[in-house]
Each structure stands twice: as C-alpha cells, then as structure tokens.
Amino acid sequence: MKIDFIKAVLLIAVGTYLIRAVPFVLSSKKEGGKKSWPQINLFFQLMGPSMIAALLVVSVASPLQTQNFSHLINVAMGFSGVVVSHFLWNNSGVSVLTGVFCFSITLLFF
C-alpha cells in the first residue's frame, strides 16, 4: 500500500509539473502567448469548481448514508462554521479549522 501510494504521488507530481511546465515553455515560442482559445480557457476555469463540487458530495455523502440523524446535525453545524468563517475572513485554512471546531463541539452534544 505504501509503495503504491508513493507511486501515485510521484505520478501526480510529474503530471502536475508537466501541466505547469509544458504550456509555459511552449508559449515562449508563440509570440508571448498572445493567441488564446476563450472556450477552452473557460472550460478549464469551470472544471476546477465542478470537480471540487463533486468531491464535496463524495466526501460528505458516505458518512450521511451510513450514520444516523445526529451525524446530519454535526455535519450541518460544521458546514455552518465553514460558511460563516468564509464570509468573515475569506481564508480557506481558517474556514477548515473553524468547521472542524464547530463539528467537534456538536459531537459532544449529539
């Protein structure tokens, strides 16, 4: 499992590096990257939020399917913490920690 994990990380690392490097290198030979494809650019811009939305569903739906109603309250409180924190500070790290804190507090009661 560990070796597989390391292989996966290295594969993603190389892939991510190539995603960043290849267009950077190629665009230097293309009049400073002035040419653009707005529809493709827009597609990639929308792809990130779309995948994160899907990952959110997968990450939260498994516990909801298997656990009881009190867990639903815990998740709702945790998410409320994330939303409030996002509008107050607009910092993902702080929002995560606030969400985990709210989730933990409700775990004590439900």
Place this chain on the structure above:
Amino acid sequence: MFSRKDFSGGFKSSLPIVAGYLPVGFAFGVAAEGAQAGTFAAVFTSLFIYAGASQFALVGLLKDGVPILSAALITLGLNLRHLLYGPGLSRDTEEFSLRERLVAAFGLTDEVFAVAFSRIGKMSRESRFWWLLGLEFGAYLSWFGGTIAGSISGDLLISHYSLLRPALSFALPALFLSLLLSMLNSSTRLAVITSLILATAFHWSGYSETGIIAAALIGPGIGIIFRKNQ
C-alpha cells in the same frame, strides 16, 4: 546570475500568500492525519505534488477506497486549470531561458500566478526571474511548513485524545466546501450546481468515481452553453 535583492523582494511579496498557505497547509496535515494517511504521506505529498486542492482530493479519494490509479487521474484532472498559467505569464517572461522556465514552472500555483500576474510586469526585465523564484520559494516553504506542523499536531492530538479522530475526519468536506465558496461566482454557479446534482445522483447509485468525471466534463459544458445563450 543570482540576485539576492530580487529574490528577497519576491520572498517579501509572498507574505500575503504565506498568510493563506500556512493555515491551509496546516489543515491539510491535520486532514491527512484524520484520514489515517500518516505524517510521512502528508509531508511526502506536499513536498512533491504541491497543489492544494488536489492533495486534499487524493487523501479523500484514497480514504474512500477509490483505486490508486483512478484517484491519481482524478487528482490530475483537478490540476488541468494550471495549463493556463504559463501562457498567462509568458508575455512578461519572454526573456526567460528554457532552464529558467523549467525551474519556475514548479511553483506556479493559483495564488503565485495571481500575485505574479499582477506584479511581474512592473519589474525590470533582469529582475523578473529571481523575483518570481523568491515569490515561489516563500509560498512553497509556508505550504510545506504548514503541512509538517499540521500533521505533527494532528498526530499528537489524536494520540492523546482519540475522540478527536471523527472530528478531524470532517476536515476534508470542510476544505472542499471552503474552496468551493471561494470559487463561486455568477460565471461558475451553473456549472457547480450541475456538478453537485450529477455527483449526488452517481454517488447514490454507487458510481462515485464516474460521477466525479461526469461532473468534471458535463458541469463546465453546461456552464459554457448557458453563457453562449445569454
């Protein structure tokens, strides 16, 4: 030739990114511990992949039992938006050599791109490479440092207070929601709603991986079609 002044100027410019990366890196370390990935896996991932949302995605997918190859491909799909950053900077980095481009490409994250895009054009041409490298180094250091701190803290907390494990497992959904909120605007809304519906339908039918891929392709497609018709 190395310019300490330009490098430290870039490093100082990374401070707003550091303020954002430290807590997120910390949260990633905590989340990786919550997902029982371990300190080594968290640190190794941050050291080599260095791409926030996709690291969370990888840990979350592996935790849910998704096969490693599928998890890797989904994670790479999440980074496809980085294709746009190099060309976005190329007009202001025409003087970069091939080697300089290959070095600078590693640190081109969302936030580094945003800061570089807004400021690099105002620098003298000979300062730009070392300034960009200083900016990337500051961001990378804070991401890596945050992960180590979060992972060690998470590990210590869990070993002393085992009840915290279920609480820390909430870090992944919290991060995804937080990232989604920061990306949500009038142009992304429809794609996000479509993806949420699709992913929910596929997940409840027992096809989570297919749902993620479908959301990645159909969500943006719907978003583009709707924009065209406006």
